[in-house]
Amino acid sequence: MPPRTRRQAKRAVPPGGGSGGGIESLPDGVLEHILGFLPSAEAVRTSLLARRWRHLWKSATGVRIGCHDGEQLLSVQELRNLVNHLMILRGGAPLDTCELTFGDFGENFGSHDDVSHVNLWFRQAVMCKARVLRLVSLSGCWLELDNLPLMSEHLTTLQLYGVRLHSKLLNFSRCLALEYLEIEYCNLSRVTEISSNSLKHLCINDSVLPHDPRTRIYAPNLVSLRLDVLRYRTPMLSSMPSLVEAFIKIDMECSDCCDAENYETCDCESCGMADGSSNCVLLKGVSDAKTLTLISIPEMFVFKRDLRWCPMFRKLKTLLLNEYWCVPNDFVALACILEHSPVLEKLTLQLFSEGLERKVEMKLCVSSTKRSPAISEHLKKVELKCEVVDDRVLKVLKFLCTYNICFSFE
Known part of the structure; x- marks a missing residue:
């Protein structure tokens, strides 16, 4: 067996002088993991504890920026100095988790200076091999992420809040390990497709989708799907043969509505597809689910439109429906799905x-x-x-x- 390097020996053996039972007895790797759970500003302050702690924070396995400090949430401008130095001084040390949370953009929003900084931090986290990446903008304005694809063999979880997204960013063909994607309060009005072969869990909540064309979701290995409070038009789902559980809720924020009495045969501009096709929008995509929840308000037509091509739910064991499916007197929708x-x-x-x-x-x-x-x-x-x-x-x-x-x- 080749001899260990001096750095490996240092990380494996605790320094002398400790009592043997305190935190000082832990190897560097364990301490770096512990520091990864602290807000990064607090992790940096541990450098004042002792000589041994001077550089441990630089290799912390987690970076947590903009965490709440009591009732105060820091703006991007206030975080710049900390984050820029933190990312540089880490020297590319690999990350397990990166959380970027911030409030106002400040005076620089008009010049997009703050936006450029956040995009840089986002990409640097990916380059540092982060497995879990969370970006949360609480500014009240959409933070626009660059329309560039992500490339990572390590990213498994991506959570986005309060950002504007584009199609290239949501093409995850180069993120081979990505399994969990959560999009909440985001603007997807320019997104034509969300695609991933590795994705297993997808949640889109309280987000803006395009008027036309419909966003297509291609995720053939998806296990769970949640679509809740979608503004404008519902997305079109591709086949999901591995789907176990799906939840779809369409409320008044959605514009998938039709005033025609015969919505089953209506081909008006609202009912039809932008490309002129008449494919099933939602039901075919979730037809392989074992557990299914379908909720809609009466004005929405999309589920009833889908019943023209109602698929067989061959694996479905548990089904929850709301009053939308129980409209008297013929109960066509309920009878069809049963x-x-x-x-x-x-x-x-x-x-x-x-x-x-x-x-x-x-x-x-x-x-x-x-x-x-x-x-x-x-x-x-x-x-x-x-x-x-x-x-x-x-x-x-x-x-x-x-x-x-x-x-x-x-």
Whole structure:
């Protein structure tokens, strides 16, 4: 075995003079890992403790910039001196986690000076082989990240908040280890596609998407998907054969709406695709999920439009739907998804009336002898949650009875 270098020996053996039971007895590598959990400003201050601590912070495995100092959140301008020196003095030491959080842009926002600094820090973190990278802008303005692709063999988690994004940045073909992507309160109005072969978990929440064309999401190995409070148009989902769990909520912030009575056959500008195609927008992409939540307000048409090409949900075992799917009198949407879920085991319907607080939960019984052949033979548990048993709820119960799903008095 070759002899260890002097630096390796120094890091492996604690210096003399320690009591043997305190923190001084720990090797340098462990201390650098511990320092990585501190806000970087505090980690730098440890250099004053003793000679041994003078340079340990430079190799801390975590960089945490702009953490809350009581009630005060520092601006980019206030953080410049610390971050610029920190990144230079680290000398490219590898990172495990990098968190960049800041408040106002300050007076330099108009000249984009602050924006350039943040983009530089963001790219330097990637170059330092960060596995987890979080960028949070609480300024109230969109921070525009450069439209350049990321290249990393180490990045596994990327979390973005309060930034404006472009298509090249969200093309992760050169981030082969990326598995977790969270986009919250971001502007994706110029993003035409989000693509990754390695991505397993994707969450897009309270973010702006384009009017046209729809953003396409290509992530064939995705395991979990959450789309919640999307402004303007919903994205178009490609096939996700590995999907286990999906949550999609469409509320009033979305502009996917149509005033036509016959939305099933409507081809108006709002309903159609920008390229003239008539493909399924959401349901086909989540058709392989085992657990699925679909929530929408009545004005939105996109789910009902997708029912023209309603896929088979061949793996779906747990399904939660809101009142959007339970519109009397024909219940076409509810009937369609039930009859296309051959292995469904649990169904939950949430029917909430505005202005009422009292909640009612009813467990329904699925007849084993008179079960309708149109629904899953595995369906054992059906729950209906509402705030009051009104006429609308009674109509839903009556419809379910056509499948021999009835109220249980047990």
